[in-house]
Amino acid sequence: MYFPSWLSQLCRGLSRPIGSTPQPILGSLSRSLVLSSQRRIPEFSSFVARTNTCGELRSSHLGQEVTLCGWIQYRRQNIFLVLRDFHGLIQVVIPQDESAASVKKILCEAPVESVVQVSGTVISRPPGQENPKMPTGDIEIKVKTAKLLNSCKKLPFEVKDFVKKTETLRLRYRYLDLRSFQMQYNLRLRSQMVMKMREYLCNLHGFVDIETPTLFKRTPGGAKEFLVPSREPGKFYSLPQSPQQFKQLLMVGGLDRYFQVARCYRDEGSRPDRQPEFTQIDIEMSFVDQTGIQSLIEGLLQYSWPNDKDPLVLPFPSVTFAEALATYGTDKPDTRFGMKIVDISDMFRNTEIGLLQDGLSKPQGTIKAICVPEGAEVLPVFLKANKNWNSPVAKFIMEEQRLELTRRMEIQEEDVILLTAGEHKKACSLLGKLRLECADLLEMRGMVLRDTSLFSFLWVVDFPLFLPKEENPRELESTHHPFTAPHPSDIYLLYTEPEKVRSQHFDLVLNGSEIGGGSIRIHDADLQRYILATLLKEDVKLLSHLLQALEYGAPPHGGIALGLDRLMCLVTGAPSIRDVIAFPKSFRGHDLMSSAPDSVPSEELKPYHIQVSWPADPEAEKSSL
Numbered sequence: 001m002y003f004p005s006w007l008s009q010l011c012r013g014l015s016r017p018i019g020s021t022p023q024p025i026l027g028s029l030s031r032s033l034v035l036s037s038q039r040r041i042p043e044f045s046s047f048v049a050r051t052n053t054c055g056e057l058r059s060s061h062l063g064q065e066v067t068l069c070g071w072i073q074y075r076r077q078n079i080f081l082v083l084r085d086f087h088g089l090i091q092v093v094i095p096q097d098e099s100a101a102s103v104k105k106i107l108c109e110a111p112v113e114s115v116v117q118v119s120g121t122v123i124s125r126p127p128g129q130e131n132p133k134m135p136t137g138d139i140e141i142k143v144k145t146a147k148l149l150n151s152c153k154k155l156p157f158e159v160k161d162f163v164k165k166t167e168t169l170r171l172r173y174r175y176l177d178l179r180s181f182q183m184q185y186n187l188r189l190r191s192q193m194v195m196k197m198r199e200y201l202c203n204l205h206g207f208v209d210i211e212t213p214t215l216f217k218r219t220p221g222g223a224k225e226f227l228v229p230s231r232e233p234g235k236f237y238s239l240p241q242s243p244q245q246f247k248q249l250l251m252v253g254g255l256d257r258y259f260q261v262a263r264c265y266r267d268e269g270s271r272p273d274r275q276p277e278f279t280q281i282d283i284e285m286s287f288v289d290q291t292g293i294q295s296l297i298e299g300l301l302q303y304s305w306p307n308d309k310d311p312l313v314l315p316f317p318s319v320t321f322a323e324a325l326a327t328y329g330t331d332k333p334d335t336r337f338g339m340k341i342v343d344i345s346d347m348f349r350n351t352e353i354g355l356l357q358d359g360l361s362k363p364q365g366t367i368k369a370i371c372v373p374e375g376a377e378v379l380p381v382f383l384k385a386n387k388n389w390n391s392p393v394a395k396f397i398m399e400e401q402r403l404e405l406t407r408r409m410e411i412q413e414e415d416v417i418l419l420t421a422g423e424h425k426k427a428c429s430l431l432g433k434l435r436l437e438c439a440d441l442l443e444m445r446g447m448v449l450r451d452t453s454l455f456s457f458l459w460v461v462d463f464p465l466f467l468p469k470e471e472n473p474r475e476l477e478s479t480h481h482p483f484t485a486p487h488p489s490d491i492y493l494l495y496t497e498p499e500k501v502r503s504q505h506f507d508l509v510l511n512g513s514e515i516g517g518g519s520i521r522i523h524d525a526d527l528q529r530y531i532l533a534t535l536l537k538e539d540v541k542l543l544s545h546l547l548q549a550l551e552y553g554a555p556p557h558g559g560i561a562l563g564l565d566r567l568m569c570l571v572t573g574a575p576s577i578r579d580v581i582a583f584p585k586s587f588r589g590h591d592l593m594s595s596a597p598d599s600v601p602s603e604e605l606k607p608y609h610i611q612v613s614w615p616a617d618p619e620a621e622k623s624s625l
Contacts (some may be wrong), residue, residue, distance in 0.1 A: 001158065050068055052067075054084060055087030123511075125138060147586065159179045171591075227239075245545075301457075337439060339435050359456070363423065420429065459507070464479050
């Protein structure tokens with residue numbers, strides 16, 4: 001069996017001296033992490049009972065006496081066993097002679113996944129028995145002594161990546177799931193990327209790593225927050241959904257450049273792509289503009305990018321929010337493939353097709369289309385681009401319209417055209433969703449549209465400062481958060497047509513997922529108060545501390561937060577963000593391993609002046625009627 005030596009991927013090129021330009025570097029397991037300006041080899045066996053790791057031994061170690069610790073991966077005919085640790089696999093020869101009966105007994109009777117310590121000599125494998133698929137495949141260990149450090153009882157599942165397990169089972173026994181190659185790789189890569197980010201920000205660009213409080217107060221707007229009771233009746237802390245206010249206050253305090261690997265919390269209920277607690281790379285700077293923050297982040301990602309991936313090309317492309325919506329139907333477009341939205345309103349101004357007439361007659365009415373390549377094989381036909389154009393509406397399309405549509409959309413045989421008509425934003429949003437659905441269908445049929453090895457970064461800028469509330473469209477809410485500064489060219493509209501104001505908010509998108517959001521902040525107290533009280537109808541008393549701070553010489557400032565969990569999910573190709581978090585919650589927000597959240601005895605709630613109101617039992621109510 002081949003156990004991939006993931007550490008060679010992680011350590012490759014990470015010995016680059018501080019300040020050097022990132023370049024793809026080939027290397028081996030001896031490539032080191034950058035811990036200082038000198039190249040250093042990580043000492044994986046310092047301070048512990050082993051002399052070496054299972055994955056590091058090679059033919060160059062022949063004849064050496066070694067002590068190894070690890071888990072029994074599998075055993076073959078009581079002659080060999082494979083020992084595994086975080087570094088890799090090594091084959092161990094079980095002694096067969098009578099004098100080593102006690103060693104043989106330990107190694108033959110210990111169940112798979114038991115933890116053992118073995119000492120012996122590194123020897124060559126017999127000719128013809130080498131395993132070129134294993135990094136340690138030329139050698140084996142001739143054991144002299146062995147200790148059973150801990151026996152393993154019957155496992156709920158095999159600790160092998162190719163063995164399929166339900167996610168519920170994996171989360172329930174997370175400590176076993178963490179032993180898998182993929183989880184080891186994901187978490188160690190995450191650790192190394194964060195280390196490189198710290199180095200880039202703190203060592204190369206003078207950022208200060210500062211921890212901000214976890215117990216805070218309720219913040220107006222944004223996501224729902226978790227409440228933490230206090231011993232004062234009726235008073236609660238809130239867990240911050242981000243360190244937003246604190247990092248702005250640090251700028252007022254003159255820290256100039258702040259950075260934190262921040263834990264954040266949002267009570268968003270059952271959402272499969274979210275976690276109630278998550279991690280951000282949180283950044284704030286004084287005297288900076290939008291371009292400066294974007295350049296910083298591009299450099300940060302390039303510096304910390306894994307060396308087994310293609311190097312990033314800078315600068316990242318940029319589109320406005322309006323362009324993204326009009327071209328891709330979303331503010332987080334996947335630009336790895338085409339199928340762009342095309343406006344064909346001018347072609348059908350005098351159409352007799354009722355559906356299109358109705359769409360054009362609406363406010364901001366438009367007709368949009370996308371071309372699905374070879375879509376005739378997978379889609380119910382609306383406009384199939386063959387010589388007959390077999391569609392219920394084809395008979396209403398004039399010949400010149402067909403020719404112009406074919407030219408403008410670059411239609412080929414067996415392509416399918418999807419049309420929609422109506423209000424601009426709704427039409428674009430609908431086609432944006434269809435675009436992704438069509439891509440899924442085509443890829444299920446074997447067409448390659450979204451290259452999994454390609455990382456397509458995109459800045460989306462010029463978001464609207466406000467959006468109408470869903471529950472009451474006459475009222476406004478912040479698109480980003482209420483501390484985002486308006487675009488300098490649109491400030492005059494705040495007092496007349498605030499819904500038209502653009503913001504200095506920008507998102508970083510990777511392969512169709514938002515991985516970061518930032519903005520230039522409001523540093524003028526009067527402007528901040530006007531937006532909170534007059535436009536957003538928020539209680540300014542909740543933010544009196546921030547408004548007061550802005551009156552004491554607050555510098556212009558801005559920042560960004562990168563979603564570390566989402567970024568690592570995309571970098572590793574994991575199917576879920578839960579696969580890049582050591583101990584995640586289920587999509588319902590439960591810790592299946594420890595059964596959290598859990599009930600608390602009523603006497604423990606008394607100091608917090610809380611009583612639980614249990615929901616009524618519907619069956620009990622029925623029986624009482």
